[in-house]
Amino acid sequence: MDVFNLIQSNLLTPIILFFLFGIIAARIKSDLKIPEAISEFLPIYLLAAIGLHGGIEMRKTGFEEMLVPMLVAIGLSLLFTLNHYQILRRLGKFNIFDSYALASTYGAVGAVTFSVGLSFLKNQGVTSEGYLAAILAVLEPVAFILAIFLTNMAISKQIRTKKQSFSGDKVSDIDMGMKETKTKISQVLKESITGKAIVILLGSIVIGYIIGEEGFEPISIVFDDLFTGAIVIFMIEMGIIAGQRLEDIKKVGIFLTSFAIIMPTINGIIGVLVSTALGLSLGGAVMFGLLLASASFIAAPAVLRHAIPQANPSLYITSALGITFPYNIIVLLPIMFTVSTWVHGEGSIDLFNYVTKVFI
Amino acid sequence: MKLYDVKLLTITCEILAQKNVIDILKNHEITGYTSYEVDGNGEKGLRGQGILSEKNVKVEVIMREEKLSAVVEDISRTLFPDFTIILYVSDVGVVRTEKF
Numbered sequence A: 001m002d003v004f005n006l007i008q009s010n011l012l013t014p015i016i017l018f019f020l021f022g023i024i025a026a027r028i029k030s031d032l033k034i035p036e037a038i039s040e041f042l043p044i045y046l047l048a049a050i051g052l053h054g055g056i057e058m059r060k061t062g063f064e065e066m067l068v069p070m071l072v073a074i075g076l077s078l079l080f081t082l083n084h085y086q087i088l089r090r091l092g093k094f095n096i097f098d099s100y101a102l103a104s105t106y107g108a109v110g111a112v113t114f115s116v117g118l119s120f121l122k123n124q125g126v127t128s129e130g131y132l133a134a135i136l137a138v139l140e141p142v143a144f145i146l147a148i149f150l151t152n153m154a155i156s157k158q159i160r161t162k163k164q165s166f167s168g169d170k171v172s173d174i175d176m177g178m179k180e181t182k183t184k185i186s187q188v189l190k191e192s193i194t195g196k197a198i199v200i201l202l203g204s205i206v207i208g209y210i211i212g213e214e215g216f217e218p219i220s221i222v223f224d225d226l227f228t229g230a231i232v233i234f235m236i237e238m239g240i241i242a243g244q245r246l247e248d249i250k251k252v253g254i255f256l257t258s259f260a261i262i263m264p265t266i267n268g269i270i271g272v273l274v275s276t277a278l279g280l281s282l283g284g285a286v287m288f289g290l291l292l293a294s295a296s297f298i299a300a301p302a303v304l305r306h307a308i309p310q311a312n313p314s315l316y317i318t319s320a321l322g323i324t325f326p327y328n329i330i331v332l333l334p335i336m337f338t339v340s341t342w343v344h345g346e347g348s349i350d351l352f353n354y355v356t357k358v359f360i
Numbered sequence B: 001m002k003l004y005d006v007k008l009l010t011i012t013c014e015i016l017a018q019k020n021v022i023d024i025l026k027n028h029e030i031t032g033y034t035s036y037e038v039d040g041n042g043e044k045g046l047r048g049q050g051i052l053s054e055k056n057v058k059v060e061v062i063m064r065e066e067k068l069s070a071v072v073e074d075i076s077r078t079l080f081p082d083f084t085i086i087l088y089v090s091d092v093g094v095v096r097t098e099k100f
Helices: A003-011 A014-027 A036-061 A064-091 A096-107 A111-124 A132-166 A171-194 A196-225 A227-244 A246-277 A282-293 A299-307 A313-344 A348-359 B015-027 B065-079
Strands: B004-014 B034-038 B056-063 B085-094
Touching: A003 A014, A003 A313, A014 A111, A014 A227, A014 A246, A014 A313, A036 A064, A036 A111, A036 A132, A036 A196, A036 A227, A064 A096, A064 A132, A064 A246, A064 A282, A096 A132, A096 A246, A096 A299, A096 A313, A111 A132, A111 A227, A111 A282, A111 A313, A132 A171, A132 A196, A132 A282, A132 A299, A171 A196, A171 A299, A196 A227, A227 A246, A227 A313, A246 A282, A246 A313, A282 A313, A299 A313, A299 B015, B004 B015, B004 B065, B015 B056, B015 B065, B056 B065, B065 B085
Parallel strands: none
Antiparallel strands: B004 B056, B004 B085, B034 B056
């Protein structure tokens, strides 16, 4: 199946149709909305289901396999975040705060995108490695921590130069400012590790690991059979939010709009190729690519609003949710699936095994 | 009944600034406050009707006049530039002044 057919058939899946429906509902100013409690509950449910599956799979495969892909994912995520920053700052001429906030939003991962990816693979009849759920958990804070660290470095550098020029009389103010930046990082670290997304994800991975396949049996009706249905309901909400933000896209500008489409494509395809070289399966490589392609829009505002309050939140929320998310689930997933099928095809697999043997 | 004059500080802000506000209150040794979720319209458009991070909260704090200006100054200096925030002060009367 070529990539356009795949995109076309992906468009007609319930997940995408309900997302588009949500956008339309918001555009015609319908009062349709998913009750708040449910839209807060669904991400928790999705993460629990992802974690349980990951844990069960990890029980089968063990931990050793996961180490290299995880370290590579962390490395790539950091590298991409730095790369995003340079592009946004130099080419996009964004200020330092917006650049770091956007860079980390795009370096971070999106759990909802991940869920959609899993059900996309299910649709295609392909499985993926369970330990990717653990990588999702580990990757979540990485890009933010880097961006916050670098932002604070830049701020203290500015303060230091100011201090030199003033010399003396304003020292107490400056010292206070320095102290504030230092405490920020440890706070963010603590908050993101104890944040609900990581806690429920890691907790479910551990529980999934303990209970294994047999223990999962009695609860599989909730955490397996209902998974895609739950995403569909969440997609209505996502569509409504994206639809409400459609006007804001104009404010985002052409540069950021193209950034929000081009960067995920590049990152995702690099992810697919690298993970294939690491020996991940067809589906695993797609999910690995999706991890690197996705932008965070649920965790990002909560983290960045505290850590880099100077950045304009409507920039990073609108571009991640209004542009990158729909692009990722509608267009990029089929593209990465095609790329992954291609590099996993006969012949090329030998090439990649060869590359793996020689270089790693 | 005798009522004592104290100040009521009301802060309406985006929910993500709530923690900062409460931290500032804590720095001034004020631990009592009441907060509730609200929605409304303003400079930043309709707020409080979308995702969780777009909610607004209203924080109400009763305090003695002596502390008021330092608290308001702190909030204005650290939060006004970056957050959606409205702050106002009113005079209220309480029965048990020792609680504040």
